[in-house]
Amino acid sequence: MKNWLLHMKYCPSLSVKQLGKLWREIEKDRLKRLSAHDIAAFLEMKTDQHERFQREFALFDLATVIKELEQHQIGLLSIEDTCYPSLLREIYDPPLLLFTKxxxxxxxxxxxxxxxxxxxxxxxxxxxxxxxxxxxxxxxxxxxxxxxxxxxxxxxxxxxxxxxxxxxxxxxxxxxxxxxxxxxxxxxxxxxxxxxxxxxxxxxxxxxxxxxxxxxxxxxxxxxxxxxxxxxxxxxxxxxxxxxxxxxxxxxxxxxxxxxxxxxxxxxxxxxxxxxxxxxxxxxxxxx
The missing domain is CATH 3.40.50.450 (Rossmann fold)
Structure with missing residues (x-):
């Protein structure tokens, strides 16, 4: 799921609260298969946000992003990683993906x-x-x-x-x-x-x-x-x-x-x- 979360983080029109809602309410296997339209419909996005999200979703290129992160020595910490802090995981709205240095x-x-x-x-x-x-x-x-x-x-x-x-x-x-x-x-x-x-x-x-x-x-x-x-x-x-x-x-x-x-x-x-x-x-x- 880390790559999916990374994709969502490169869609800045998707808010932290909206990403949390997706994570809590949709099964993980299904999440990975959702299109931008499916996500926008589930979140009941307004037209302008929907259009921005569609563009951001389509522009994402995983290989390019990974290369840039490596170039700048930026790591990734997912809520599913074993080293994710247990206290942070306990809160209602924990960050699902953190960029690290x-x-x-x-x-x-x-x-x-x-x-x-x-x-x-x-x-x-x-x-x-x-x-x-x-x-x-x-x-x-x-x-x-x-x-x-x-x-x-x-x-x-x-x-x-x-x-x-x-x-x-x-x-x-x-x-x-x-x-x-x-x-x-x-x-x-x-x-x-x-x-x-x-x-x-x-x-x-x-x-x-x-x-x-x-x-x-x-x-x-x-x-x-x-x-x-x-x-x-x-x-x-x-x-x-x-x-x-x-x-x-x-x-x-x-x-x-x-x-x-x-x-x-x-x-x-x-x-x-x-x-x-x-x-x-x-x-x-x-x-x-």
Whole structure:
């Protein structure tokens, strides 16, 4: 089924939700035999989407795609592969095919998501310095989204302290976003692991980030939020973690700072308040 999933990923007009519906509701042997018209009819696509999908479906050439992936050292991880993370497989809408760069062995370790605002201040940087290194020493792989701010700093701190890190991005590998983190992207690809649900030439779109966030939380036994505004995207990751029955942790902050409003609200709603790594370890002891 991996080749079929690859074909679908090269049809960008087919949404993640639509692909999930196909996977859940149609037998796998039948899926492989469906035409573009059959798929469009089953999903009740509107005319414009149907036409785009037909064109994309027809243009796909497996040999050319495989050659390009090999040229750029991009791997594939299917939900049917034995090394696919068991925690991620448990969520309602797991990614069916992931494009990969780096060390897949990291997926066998216990993971913790660390996310937060793109508008990180010096206090946020100090928090990351205090917490991420000890988490790595406790054998957690740090998972984040390679965004500006807290995400990037969490990756950097994991690397600086000799830990392991995984980045889940919201674009294809050949259209990496944000460009400011290109050097960090290369570092993690060489020394950690990068995952993307999107084919290499797909550019970042605003709806990709909530889709990406469910993977970040889905990989992890818990999600730690370090600085977040009231409407921060990292709160979407926290919601995803809760929906996936995972632990949510938050670092409290100054009530006068906008980057503390989201984390303080999470704590009011029941997230575990974190000031020391032991706060996290005590809560996750059952996983150890």
């Amino acid at each position: 780096g060390d897949l062995d990291l997926l066998a370790y216990e993971m913790l998501a660390v996310v937060g605002t793109r508008k990180m201040n010096e206090h946020g940087k100090e928090i990351i310095s205090k917490l991420v290194g000890p988490l790595c020493q406790n054998a957690f792989v740090i998972v984040s989204g390679l965004a500006l701010g807290v995400d990037a700093q969490a990756h950097k701190e994991a690397i600086r302290t000799g830990g392991r890190t995984i980045a889940v991005i919201g674009s294809g590998f050949l259209q990496f976003y944000p460009l400011e983190n290109t050097a960090l992207f290369a570092n993690i690809a060489a020394n950690g692991l990068i995952l993307s649900e999107y084919a290499p030439h797909i550019t970042a779109r605003k709806w990709h980030f909530p889709e990406r966030n469910r993977i970040i939380s889905g990989l992890s036994v818990g999600t730690l939020i370090i600085q977040a505004e009231k409407r921060s995207g990292s709160l979407i990751t926290a919601d995803a973690a809760l929906n996936q029955n995972r632990e949510v942790f938050a670092v409290p902050g100054n009530i006068f700072e906008p980057v503390s409003m989201g984390t303080n609200n999470l704590i009011q709603q029941g997230a575990k308040l974190v000031t020391e790594v032991t706060d996290i370890m005590e809560e996750l002891r059952q996983y150890g």
